[in-house]
Amino acid sequence: MDLNAYRIMWLFVFFDLPTDTKKDRRNAQQFRKNLLKDGFTMMQYSVYMRHCASSESADVHEKRIKALLPPYGKVSILRITDKQYGNIMNFWGRVEELKEPPPMQLELF
Secondary structure, three states: OOOOOOOOEEEEEEEEOOOOOHHHHHHHHHHHHHHHHOOOEEEEOOEEEEEEOOHHHHHHHHHHHHHHOOOOOEEEEEEEEHHHHOOOOEEEOOEEEOOOOOOOOOOOO
């Protein structure tokens, strides 16, 4: 099985969670902590991303996210290929920020 830019996936999680009550804030914070525990990186405050070696790996992480959903709020999951992710443009103000190199892949056999 070849690892290539069309097989490798990136998962993005976008969310808008209520923070009106102490319980809402606790639920939102716990959701963020669980994303970090599952290997996601914060891209922006309510946008987290994760590299997945395959579509099957992305399936596993999507299921975990669904199991961790807070009782209220909106959560969206987007899956794109590594090839699509290669077209991302990041800016810090008007200056384009270089893309982070993808995680190193360990290929056995």
